[in-house]
Amino acid sequence: xxxxxxxxxxxxxxxxxxxxxxxxxxxxxxxxxxxxxxxxxxxxxxxxxxxxxxxxxxxxxxxxxxxxxxxxxxxxxxxxxxxxxxxxxxxxxxxxxxxxxxxxxxxxxxxxxxxxxxxxxxxxxxxxxxxxxxxxxxxxxxxxxxxxxxxxxxxxxxxxxxxxxxxxxxxxxxxxxxxxxxxxxxxxxxxxxxxxxxxxxxxxxx
Numbered sequence: 278x279x280x281x282x283x284x285x286x287x288x289x290x291x292x293x294x295x296x297x298x299x300x301x302x303x304x305x306x307x308x309x310x311x312x313x314x315x316x317x318x319x320x321x322x323x324x325x326x327x328x329x330x331x332x333x334x335x336x337x338x339x340x341x342x343x344x345x346x347x348x349x350x351x352x353x354x355x356x357x358x359x360x361x362x363x364x365x366x367x368x369x370x371x372x373x374x375x376x377x378x379x380x381x382x383x384x385x386x387x388x389x390x391x392x393x394x395x396x397x398x399x400x401x402x403x404x405x406x407x408x409x410x411x412x413x414x415x416x417x418x419x420x421x422x423x424x425x426x427x428x429x430x431x432x433x434x435x436x437x438x439x440x441x442x443x444x445x446x447x448x449x450x451x452x453x454x455x456x457x458x459x460x461x462x463x464x465x466x467x468x469x470x471x472x473x474x475x476x477x478x479x480x481x482x483x
Contacts, residue, residue, distance in 0.1 A: 280323070280343035280344060280424075281343065281344060281372050282322065282342075283341060283342055283344065283349075283372050284340075285339070286298065287302035287334045287365075288365070289363050289365050290365070298337060299334070299338050300334070300335075300336045300337065300338055301335070301336060301355075302338060302340075303331045303332075303334075303355065304331055304340050304351065304352070305330065305331040305351070305352040305358070306342065306351055307349065307350045307352070308473070309347070309348040309349055309350055310473055312474055313350060314421075314473045315330045316330060317421050318330045318342045319343040324343060324399070327422070328342055328343070330342075331358070334353070345373070346371075346372055347372060349369075349370050350366060350367070350370070351366070351367040351370055352365070352367075385402040386403050386404070387406055387433075388403060388404065388413070389406055389407055390407070390408070391408070391409050393413075393414045394413060395416045395417075395418070396444075398418050398424050399425075400425070400428060401427070402428075402429045402431075403428075403429070403430045404433045405431065405434060405437075405442055406433040406434045407434055410439065410440050411440055412440045413440065413441070413443070414442075414443050414445065415430065415442065416445050416447070417444055417446050419447040419448070419450065420447070420450060420475065420476055420477050421471070421475070423471050427470040427480060428469050429467070429468040430460065430466065433464070435464050437465050438461055441461045442465075443459050443460075444459075444460075444469075446476070446477065450475065451476050451477070452469050452476060452477035452478065452479050453478060453479045455479075458482075462483065465483050466482075466483055467479070467482050467483075468480045468481035468482075
């Protein structure tokens with residue numbers, strides 16, 4: 278997965294209308310959706326290395342981060358977050374080649390091997406078609422780290438009634454209040470979406 282990059286510089290407007298660089302400013306990035314949750318930032322283009330949020334600009338006020346394309350609120354401030362000495366905002370900043378329409382290509386991943394499985398941050402469609410008939414536990418990544426719009430998991434072997442596919446979630450996360458979701462219908466499937474307030478939302482179940 279290739280992430281979109283954002284390069285910026287912390288500036289504050291002076292009383293005479295000129296702009297002044299703010300060395301070492303604290304940079305806070307939030308996703309422009311209801312609740313304005315902190316955006317899951319990355320420090321490399323492949324999106325494999327997390328970056329703290331907030332983080333600090335360098336001594337020249339410069340900063341950069343990688344993120345999935347979309348609209349973001351960027352805040353640069355000094356002092357404490359709750360009572361800043363200075364702060365400036367950029368609202369609805371579109372990041373990415375296709376701006377707010379960027380998304381991950383939905384390339385299915387087939388799980389054929391026996392044993393437990395895991396849904397990673399880059400997965401969007403997982404198909405269970407194991408070469409043996411056995412129950413299939415799958416651990417879902419943290420919702421804040423997930424890079425897609427939603428995640429679909431499907432039974433393609435047609436034996437989920439006998440060999441259930443059971444989703445479990447990271448840490449204390451749940452999906453609509455459920456700590457596990459069980460696919461127990463042959464050829465059944467489930468689609469879940471990250472909840473901006475944490476955890477997951479169930480959008481389709483069959």
